[in-house]
Amino acid sequence: MRITFLLFSILTVSTGIAQTKTYHADLEALKVILEKTPSYKAQIKGGRLRAYDSLYNQLANDTTGDIEGYQYFFNLSQLLFPIRDNHIGFYQLPDYSNFRNTASLDSFVATKEFLKYPHCLLNTDSLKAILATKPATEVEGIYHYGKYYTVGLFKAGGHKYTGVILDSDVRWWVKGQIAIQLYEYEPGMYKAIYGHPKFKNFMLQPNEKYRGQSLVNSYFYASLSGDIYSKQLDRDDYSNLPEGAGKFQLKNLEPDIQYLLIRTFQRNEPTSAQSKRFYDSIRNLLKAPYLVLDLRNNEGGARKETSKYYKLLKKYSRRGQLYILLNNGTISQAEIFTLKLSRLKNVITIGQPTNGMLTYGSNYGRRKRLPSGRFEVYPTDMRGSARLLQYEGVGVSPAILLKGDSNWIKQLIEAIRKN
Secondary structure: OOOOOEEEEOOOOOOHHHHHHOOOOOOOHHHHHHOOOHHHHHOHHHHHHHHHHHHHHHHOOOOOOOOOOOHHHHHHHOOOOOOOOOEEEEEEEOOOOHHHHHHHHHOOOOHHHHHHHHHHHEHHHHHHHHHHOOOOOOOOOOEEEOOOEEEEEEEEEEEEEEEEEEEOOOOOOOOOOEEEEEEEOOEEEEEEEEEOOOOOOOOEEEEEEOOEEEEEEOOOOOOOOOOOOOOOOOOOOOOOOOOOOOOEEEEOOOOOOOEEOOOOOOOHHHHHHHHHHHHHHHHHOOOOOOOEEEEEOOOOEHHHHHHOOOOHHHHOOOOOEEEEEEOOOOOOHHHHHHHHHOOOOOEEEEEOOOOOOOOEEEOOOEEEOOOOOOEEOOOOEEEEHHHHHOOOOOOOOOOEOOOOOOHHHHHHHHHHHHH
């Protein structure tokens, strides 16, 4: 059944000269910031540069960029869409004062800002009935954000998908408001703009994917919980490390299978010191016929931090079978480390594709605020390798895929016994 709907845009035309100037200033400043990134310099050339300049001119001539509105943020975000660099961050700065206490929230839900939040005129009960019939293989459907609210995600035309609040147990999200906008740029790959679940500020996620009935990169810092948008309520999460998992660990899964957890390659004083102590304690202990290297949810870090582990694992692979356990939370330097290890003999990758956030990076972690003071950019400053660009957004695919509906460690041991 086709969903027919009327999107109601409450984004007003920016008629004020001051607002128009602010929009143009933000647009120009963002373009200047992006032009300095290594990813822009490497990718936006020739015909792509002409197309990018055309896009910029089109956005500059758009007068609908209301300073409070979604269209304003969407226009700015489009300058990031053509650049394959998932380390770049872009978001609207939240107004935390609206959520300090019950009184501030009472005031917020009565404001013009709240009433103007993007929404659509659509019968949510009818939408819910239609989306309930969508198969689990399709991105369209009903999503839960924990027990806080549900969102109906439907195709809004072309390559765009809109997520509308269907039910909510929190006062700052009401039926009909738009919490998700997905823009499909390749099959199953999306540029996503989210309203933060707790603070409702707009956020760009340039690397969203639909896997295991979930939008796997819909994590939000300082949110209501650690949930992501999923069609499954109270789901068992087998792909991610359990809460409370440490950074480093060596243990036996079975007498002939050792398990090595490395969750970070960050190069700061406390983490590097902890990593060195751990490495020194295990470097002579990798002796089992099978070794599982768990890189799930490894946050990446510095190449220098991987070197000692690479030498150790290279030595091990000459006499034992190494399995590398991966998931969508395996990012950045951990992905590069995986590619390097996978070229060795007796190495098998297993799990799910990695995040695809590995070509570029940031040495300094600097953030730049746009002239309006309402938006912030996290630009990259590290040059990327052309050979890694093929994995950007796609990730490193494991040789053996694990199912999402049962314990991964048990599946892994079964795979070891079969090989």
